[in-house]
Amino acid sequence: MDIKLSQCFVAVDDHGGALAFHPDVLGPEVRDCAFRDPAGNMLRFVQARAR
Numbered sequence: 001m002d003i004k005l006s007q008c009f010v011a012v013d014d015h016g017g018a019l020a021f022h023p024d025v026l027g028p029e030v031r032d033c034a035f036r037d038p039a040g041n042m043l044r045f046v047q048a049r050a051r
Contacts, residue, residue, distance in 0.1 A: 005047040009033045017043070 013019065017035035020042055025031050034044040 005031050005033060005045055008045050012043070012045075020044075 012035050017037070020034035020036050024033065029049050030046060031049065032044060032046040034042055036042055
């Protein structure tokens with residue numbers, strides 16, 4: 001399955017995930033975002049940029 005980080009962010013946000021931080025660029029090759037589930041666990045999504 002090929003899903004982009006921005007699509008993942010929108011899908012989780014639309015389903016009520018509590019935003020921990022918005023999609024961000026961590027460097028020239030990596031983007032990430034994070035949510036918290038109802039139990040307080042952090043779900044972090046990371047995507048390497050295509051070269």
